[in-house]
Amino acid sequence: MNDQAFTFQTLHPDTIMDALFEQGIRVDSGLTPLNSYENRVYQFQDEDRQRFVVKFYRPERWSAEQIQEEHQFAHDLLEDDVPVAAPLKFNNQTLLTHQGFYFAVFPSLGGRQFEADNIDQMEWVARYLGRIHQTGRKKPFIARPTMSIQEYLLEPRQVFESSALIPVMLKDNFLVATDKLIDAVTSCWRDDIPVLRLHGDCHAGNILWRDGPLFVDLDDARMGPAVQDLWMLLNGDKAEQRMQLETIIEAYEEFSPFNSDEIALIEPLRAMRFVYYLAWLIRRWDDPAFPRNFPWLTGEDYWRNQISTFTEQVKVLQEPPLQLTPMY
Numbered sequence: 001m002n003d004q005a006f007t008f009q010t011l012h013p014d015t016i017m018d019a020l021f022e023q024g025i026r027v028d029s030g031l032t033p034l035n036s037y038e039n040r041v042y043q044f045q046d047e048d049r050q051r052f053v054v055k056f057y058r059p060e061r062w063s064a065e066q067i068q069e070e071h072q073f074a075h076d077l078l079e080d081d082v083p084v085a086a087p088l089k090f091n092n093q094t095l096l097t098h099q100g101f102y103f104a105v106f107p108s109l110g111g112r113q114f115e116a117d118n119i120d121q122m123e124w125v126a127r128y129l130g131r132i133h134q135t136g137r138k139k140p141f142i143a144r145p146t147m148s149i150q151e152y153l154l155e156p157r158q159v160f161e162s163s164a165l166i167p168v169m170l171k172d173n174f175l176v177a178t179d180k181l182i183d184a185v186t187s188c189w190r191d192d193i194p195v196l197r198l199h200g201d202c203h204a205g206n207i208l209w210r211d212g213p214l215f216v217d218l219d220d221a222r223m224g225p226a227v228q229d230l231w232m233l234l235n236g237d238k239a240e241q242r243m244q245l246e247t248i249i250e251a252y253e254e255f256s257p258f259n260s261d262e263i264a265l266i267e268p269l270r271a272m273r274f275v276y277y278l279a280w281l282i283r284r285w286d287d288p289a290f291p292r293n294f295p296w297l298t299g300e301d302y303w304r305n306q307i308s309t310f311t312e313q314v315k316v317l318q319e320p321p322l323q324l325t326p327m328y
């Protein structure tokens with residue numbers, strides 16, 4: 001996807017309101033930007049005092065077919081009574097277009113922040129992840145990608161090599177650290193683990209709480225191992241993470257089976273996320289929002305810290321994976 005050069009400079013408030021008016025929605029409030037760097041997302045109120053959220057997709061990142069698969073997954077989940085933010089239909093279409101932009105309109109669904117250190121909430125979320133995966137296993141994505149070493153490590157490595165953001169005096173050391181991390185992940189990656197449709201980015205910020213969990217932002221939905229949607233709930237030291245994982249798996253298995261072999265993928269997936277995220281920041285640097293919000297990316301200390309982070313992650317990958325308490 002050749003999307004790194006695009007910025008949202010041409011997406012003006014009038015453009016957004018014209019796009020909504022074409023769908024019969026009259027904006028009767030200001031457009032309040034919500035936290036999103038990849039896309040542009042705004043909350044607003046219409047003339048009937050109903051609140052909505054409109055999401056404009058970054059052009060050239062996802063194809064129309066890939067976005068439609070995201071939307072269909074959300075509606076599949078709704079049909080299975082999973083609380084998820086799903087796009088509204090206009091003339092039976094969820095994917096809308098205006099002046100070259102793809103966009104979608106969602107109901108505005110408020111809620112509190114999910115408490116990642118609340119074991120009761122974590123258990124509840126895990127049950128719903130079991131239900132999400134129950135739906136996810138019914139059919140595969142066809143257009144959306146599958147998590148892979150190529151996308152999450154090898155392509156980012158090419159981004160690093162060509163990037164002018166990495167200080168020249170640190171670049172060789174950074175690339176060496178990257179290569180060692182790639183080798184460490186590759187040595188313990190498992191291609192034989194079954195994959196399914198995932199949320200893909202199920203961190204605490206994408207879970208709201210309103211008398212139970214509400215899952216938002218399926219923008220990174222893709223095929224991958226089930227544990228990808230579980231490991232980002234873990235926090236604290238290794239002992240705490242082991243206890244949390246036991247709780248998560250027990251609740252998850254009320255609705256979906258869990259293959260314990262996937263536990264060995266937690267640290268490889270964590271390392272892949274580190275590398276992919278850093279490459280994403282570099283790819284988006286031409287978007288003015290990124291230098292404004294991530295100014296430390298131009299500092300030498302940041303890149304020294306990344307070298308240390310990658311080196312430490314190699315050591316973690318060489319340790320035995322989390323072990324669950326044996327059941328008798």
